[in-house]
Amino acid sequence: MLYREAGQFKTSYASDQAIFPILQDRIGIVVILAVAFTLPLYADDFIVNAVMIPFLIFSLAAIGLNLLTGYTGQLSLGTGAFMGVGAYACYKLTTIWPDVNIIVWVVCSGFFSAAVGAVFGLPSLRIKGFYLAIATLAAQFFLEWCFIRIPWLYNENISGAIEVPQRELFNIIVTGPRATAETRYYVVLCLVVAMTWIASNLMHGRIGRTWMAVRDMDIAAELMGIRLLPTKLMAFAVSSFYCGVAGALMVFLWYGGAEPAVFNINQSFTILFMIIIGGLGSLLGSFLGAALIYVLPIALRFGPELLGLHMHAATVEHVTFMVVGILIIFFLIAEPAGLARLWQIGKQKLRVWPFPY
Amino acid sequence: MRAPGGSQGGREAVAGDILLSVEDVSLSFGGVKAVSGVSFDIRKGEIRAIIGPNGAGKTSMLNVINGFYHPQQGRITFKGEARPRMRPHDAAHGGIARTFQNVALFRGMSALDNIMAGRTLKMNANFFWQMLRYGPAMREEVEHRHKVEEIIDFLKIQEIRRTPVGRLPYGLQKRVELGRALAMEPELLLLDEPMAGMNLEEKEDMSRYILDMNDYFGTTVALIEHDMGVVMDLSDRVVVLDHGIKIADGTPDEIKGNQAVIDAYLGVAH
Numbered sequence: 001m002l003y004r005e006a007g008q009f010k011t012s013y014a015s016d017q018a019i020f021p022i023l024q025d026r027i028g029i030v031v032i033l034a035v036a037f038t039l040p041l042y043a044d045d046f047i048v049n050a051v052m053i054p055f056l057i058f059s060l061a062a063i064g065l066n067l068l069t070g071y072t073g074q075l076s077l078g079t080g081a082f083m084g085v086g087a088y089a090c091y092k093l094t095t096i097w098p099d100v101n102i103i104v105w106v107v108c109s110g111f112f113s114a115a116v117g118a119v120f121g122l123p124s125l126r127i128k129g130f131y132l133a134i135a136t137l138a139a140q141f142f143l144e145w146c147f148i149r150i151p152w153l154y155n156e157n158i159s160g161a162i163e164v165p166q167r168e169l170f171n172i173i174v175t176g177p178r179a180t181a182e183t184r185y186y187v188v189l190c191l192v193v194a195m196t197w198i199a200s201n202l203m204h205g206r207i208g209r210t211w212m213a214v215r216d217m218d219i220a221a222e223l224m225g226i227r228l229l230p231t232k233l234m235a236f237a238v239s240s241f242y243c244g245v246a247g248a249l250m251v252f253l254w255y256g257g258a259e260p261a262v263f264n265i266n267q268s269f270t271i272l273f274m275i276i277i278g279g280l281g282s283l284l285g286s287f288l289g290a291a292l293i294y295v296l297p298i299a300l301r302f303g304p305e306l307l308g309l310h311m312h313a314a315t316v317e318h319v320t321f322m323v324v325g326i327l328i329i330f331f332l333i334a335e336p337a338g339l340a341r342l343w344q345i346g347k348q349k350l351r352v353w354p355f356p357y
Numbered sequence: 358m359r360a361p362g363g364s365q366g367g368r369e370a371v372a373g374d375i376l377l378s379v380e381d382v383s384l385s386f387g388g389v390k391a392v393s394g395v396s397f398d399i400r401k402g403e404i405r406a407i408i409g410p411n412g413a414g415k416t417s418m419l420n421v422i423n424g425f426y427h428p429q430q431g432r433i434t435f436k437g438e439a440r441p442r443m444r445p446h447d448a449a450h451g452g453i454a455r456t457f458q459n460v461a462l463f464r465g466m467s468a469l470d471n472i473m474a475g476r477t478l479k480m481n482a483n484f485f486w487q488m489l490r491y492g493p494a495m496r497e498e499v500e501h502r503h504k505v506e507e508i509i510d511f512l513k514i515q516e517i518r519r520t521p522v523g524r525l526p527y528g529l530q531k532r533v534e535l536g537r538a539l540a541m542e543p544e545l546l547l548l549d550e551p552m553a554g555m556n557l558e559e560k561e562d563m564s565r566y567i568l569d570m571n572d573y574f575g576t577t578v579a580l581i582e583h584d585m586g587v588v589m590d591l592s593d594r595v596v597v598l599d600h601g602i603k604i605a606d607g608t609p610d611e612i613k614g615n616q617a618v619i620d621a622y623l624g625v626a627h
């Protein structure tokens with residue numbers, strides 16, 4: 001009885017077109033945002049630094065891949081590499097022009113990634129599905145090779161890795177070893193909230209409809225006047241933009257440095273699993289998937305300890321692998337629309353509760 | 358089904374200008390000749406039926422008209438302009454819309470979003486405003502929503518606007534697909550067996566929609582249909598194909614008495 005739209009009549013199409021037409025949903029969002037923005041006040045550094053920051057960054061990358069794979073139907077295995085492009089671009093930009101605001105560079109690095117993504121999206125006009133995945137795999141390997149073999153990208157560091165220099169924003173240290181977890185968390189949170197909001201706007205409007213049309217039935221989409229190549233390339237570009245920013249955030253506001261191996265094929269698969277489990281074509285699903293894949297292993301590692309159980313690190317790792325593997329198989333078979341769909345079904349049940357018929 | 362005044366078996370002739378003309382068009386797939394040397398025209402405002410037995414080349418003809426296939430030979434003139442090779446999205450720009458023999462809806466999207474997708478070409482708020490979903494983007498969204506709601510009312514599908522179309526029964530899917538084509542406000546609407554697989558009642562509804570649409574919006578229709586009763590009731594003129602060749606062309610009354618047509622349908626060897 002608590003969750004329903006009864007009595008909430010839409011008086012105009014504008015309000016009916018709102019992204020959260022139901023009042024309870026709007027309240028829910030406000031509560032989540034309030035919790036997120038006050039979290040550092042009561043959570044300890046470990047939660048903020050090792051759970052929340054990476055969770056948000058992975059969510060952003062998952063949104064990026066979901067825009068391409070979930071909304072536009074173009075399978076990509078190059079996510080890791082596109083994230084890498086963002087990270088390396090950000091590193092080069094801030095070492096060449098150290099005085100420019102680091103947030104500006106994080107966002108700009110997304111454009112580099114977008115350009116690279118669009119180029120590697122070109123084959124999508126001719127090939128689909130599995131074959132396109134192979135083409136993006138080529139992008140993955142080629143870019144990884146660049147990260148290793150082009151010393152200019154990591155400023156000829158002997159270690160072959162990039163190290164994040166200290167940068168300030170309004171006299172507050174944002175990046176580098178001396179930046180506090182709290183500061184970094186707020187920067188990440190603001191960017192992720194803003195970009196999620198933008199993604200949601202795009203997907204609820206004309207652009208979202210054209211992408212989904214291309215995903216669901218490209219022949220009919222063409223007949224509506226939608227040009228396939230520009231549409232797919234734009235999806236590749238926007239998706240890679242998101243992944244690039246996520247990559248830059250990952251290195252600059254979480255790791256503090258990175259080797260090329262961070263952006264390898266495993267990273268691509270991790271993000272792909274997130275959107276499969278969370279829900280293809282759902283922004284909420286991107287967050288749920290990131291939470292499950294990233295936070296679950298942490299819970300498995302520290303949960304038993306809190307209960308006084310001691311497990312070997314190796315055992316924990318095996319259990320994690322098994323649980324994640326089983327979940328992926330479960331979702332692929334039973335609920336391809338992922339956790340987000342389960343949430344939808346739950347809401348639907350709640351809406352008619354307690355009178356199911 | 359037909360409004361009073363229309364004589365049994367046919368409507369009063371519409372004497373509009375020629376909207377589309379097909380001249381001597383041939384299309385083959387490898388060795389299979391799907392269409393050979395077919396010519397006919399479609400006048401503004403009429404309902405033009407294309408009939409023929411299975412495999413006659415009807416769908417192929419529509420595919421040529423909206424640019425999915427390029428004929429090896431022949432010429433197509435639309436709105437007075439002979440068009441060279443044309444892609445489907447150019448046809449859409451030109452004002453040609455289409456429904457498919459096998460429903461080709463965007464299955465993951467709601468009925469409302471499917472029909473809104475039909476308005477794509479008429480929307481042009483730029484990326485920046487789309488990102489903010491504000492200003493021109495929101496104005497445009499609301500403006501086109503009004504238009505789409507008119508179509509939803511016209512087709513009486515108010516109840517299902519939020520349902521993902523993949524979950525709708527077949528008859529309703531066909532109706533949503535018609536709505537999506539209508540949303541494009543086309544000058545020429547190609548309907549490929551819009552009533553296939555429907556029961557009598559659904560067929561009557563669909564016929565009603567096609568006639569009303571033709572009357573109220575003046576949409577020119579090219580209709581492929583196997584149900585002869587429907588064809589005779591709805592169409593102004595009929596062209597008959599068999600084995601890719603045009604065997605007859607005329608008013609429903611003329612077609613009914615045509616020996617070649619009767620033979621083709623009864624399967625007389627030739």
Ligand SMILES: Nc1ncnc2c1ncn2[C@@H]1O[C@H](COP(=O)(O)OP(=O)(O)OP(=O)(O)O)[C@@H](O)[C@H]1O
Pocket residue numbers: 386389390391409410411412413414415416417418458
């Ligand atoms: N893409 C294609 N490749 C090869 N052959 C094709 C193709 N499309 C159609 N054909 C062939 O062209 C011929 C005409 O097919 P078409 O689909 O136009 O017939 P139709 O009149 O629409 O038949 P139906 O009433 O069964 O829908 C058939 O012999 C068919 O096998």
Ligand SMILES: [Mg+2]
Pocket residue numbers: 415416417458
């Ligand atoms: Mg056919």
